[in-house]
Amino acid sequence: MVQAVAVGTMRKVTLKIVPLLFVLWLVNFLDRVNVSFAALDMTKTFHFTPELYGFGAGIFFIGYILFEIPSNLALQRFGARLWLARIIVTWGIVSALQAFVFNATSFVAIRFLLGVAEAGFLPGVLYYLTRWFPAEQRARAIGQVMSANMIAVVVGAPLSAAILSMGDVAGLAGWQWIFILEAVPAVALGVFAYFFLSDEPEHAKWLSAPEREWLVDTMQRDREAAASLGTEKLGVAMREPIVWLLGMLYLLVGTGFFGITLWLPQIVKQMAAMSTIQVGMLSALPFLLGAIAMVLNGRHSDRTRERRWHLAIPLAVGSLGLLASALVHSAALELAFVCVAMVGIGASLSVFWSIPSSFLTGRAAAGGLALVNTISGLSGFIGPYAIGWIRGHSPDFSNALFFMAGSIAAAAVLATILPFPGVPGRKLDPTPHSAA
Template sequence: MQTEIEKRTLRRITWRIVPFIMLLYFIAYIDRVNIGFAALTMKQDLGFSASVLGFGAGIFFWGYFMFEVPSNIILHKVGARLWIARVMVTWGMISGAMAFVDGATSFYVMRFLLGAAEAGFFPGIILYLSYWFPARHRAGVTAFFMAAAPLSTAIGSPISAALLEMDGVMNLHGWQWMFILEAIPALLLGVVVLGFMTDKPEKAKWLKEDERAWLIKTMADENAQKDKSGKHGILRGLADPRVLGLALIYFGTSAGLYTLGIWAPQIIKGLGVSSMAVGFLNAIPPIVSVVAMVLWSRHSDRTGERTWHVIIACVAAAVGLVIAAGANSVVGLIAALTLVNVGISCAKPPLWSMPTMFLSGTAAATGIATINSIGNLGGFVAPSVIGWIKDSSGSYAGGLYFVAGLLVFSAVLTLIMSRFQARERNAHVYQKV
């Protein structure tokens, strides 16, 4: 049962922090996956095959992988305000520069640099939330933050499609205008972060004294509890086998997410609709998934159950991909993609509530970054494999089956980890007795 001070404090920090970080992630996700819309005309203008597009879209995650852990360690040391601002300004500059790629090599280089620039943003925000919200409230808050990804697809898809219509303005292609104009918000918000974001509860002058005192004590007590059994050093966060397990689970969900982000517009376009129609049709599945994600994560918080909330969601997404592979009508395809969106969106918040239950301090920074960096390599593998299979077979079906298999693997591994941890807890209780 929540006390009055708990309700008041959580309400205040939620309204202060969550809408702002949602806006940041909204912009981040648009700049990360707008290549899916650019490709509707960019492929023809630059002569890219599906393999080149898939590899270039996915190489973003190698830059992300290489710089993720050091970026999150720096964020933990210097504070979220300064580091998130740096991340946003550099990724905004590189995202805008994507407008001037002129071949496969420059495309690969710029996508790699974009990943390196953005490395640390997502795990940095996950770590940041662990400074402000007690663990029992974290899945719900994480869901609101992560809802920005499907929302950015829902709102960004028609916008990106409309910007493609600027083809020929000032002798630039429509996809060039899309990259330039969609990069500007990241640059502006990078400056806003410096004045708006607060690093830790101790510095929150916008909280009342009793609210600040309650939050500091609550988070200190929670960290002290983790100190008794949790992991704290850099090596602890990297070496914990649970971190590797969660990274492999996240690999499957990332493969599904970026299959949607990169290839869904192409798959919809393949049914013979216009680019503008693709923009509106691609917006339907994420709108549904936002509602499902919030309700699912609230249920996970209310029951305290994480494992089955991840498993069921991963299986649902896998089923949706299998159906999408055989869909031959717009209605059937959008229904299948809606199921995929719902499944992937619902899996992520309860999954991201798991690492901060056993990691704290620097270990949390490195552990979360490790999970995200390894897991996000699914965003490289899936688009690349789908592009290669499309060029080889002329169909997206084989690639979609492959990604469905990765999601089933995530579900099975989640169940195995759950059983293993339950056995460990029971053994620990038996030893105490």
């Protein structure tokens, strides 16, 4: 009976929360990276150099970093439902403003403001998941939600390419319509999320009383198990070496990931002569495979209750894929190895983000996740800007691919020394204390 309640509860929670968070994450990432396709024409319009485009694309993350921790502490004060809705609506409005860029200064300024607007979304969603999913099921849930990173490019690449190919409509260029049309869903979804989500299991009227009781009790025991290994105090969390280690690890991962994400359309376009639509379709393929790998690796990590090698091995695969893509001289092989790289990088992401919440609880979870994301957020600036600089001083993208391969390889090495090799605590006991 109790087992049936546990299974039924988690099925309801998954169906209620994961699809909406997936869509929100997808729209978030799409609004963040659609500049990579707009750049195919926008850089020509304003005569941006590779270095300038890389700087402007990456400056987003400086704004993101500066406001990340304050945003997540505000989430603790105002509640996840209200604060996440505020973030979503704000970034939708600012994202649309990118359509009205008129020179390099305005491009950099609006990209910075977009980072400020989006600050706190990623750790906010991850924190929200820690309130609803026990540790043993968290990597799977995170993988399902974060696969939107990859699917956003799968959907956004051909969509953006199609919009770009429209040419001028109503006096606006195709690249301007990319920003406008892809920002509208964010505003609508932000309002919807406010009315649809519940802050805590205790407030979930869509669960029956036994289901609510089981989930509240289970999550309380889960937090107690995490607290026995780590901390629930923000100040202590900020002094934890593993928090800084995880931040550094993801900084290295993100340098490669955001470098590829924000430059792939231009990398693909250089491989061979092709139309904008073809560039969009081929740019989507690595991310489709990465999304599948992300979900499967997260599921397997939960099933085996192991984290370290489910993180390190995919990162090693990602590094080797990037290295191989830099060495070959065939467009087909280069794209194939980029696909291998994204499978490895994608597979690592769901497992990585399940680790901080395994030893941080309460206020420390919100602040600790934000701190990890703040440190790693530098990668979003370093990756695109470094690749722009390298490309500006090289005949092609080979040296940039070497750089990204080295960054991912260093992350793989760091992953092998993580002090938390598996899921803390005992296996999930579906029986609440009150039923004992």
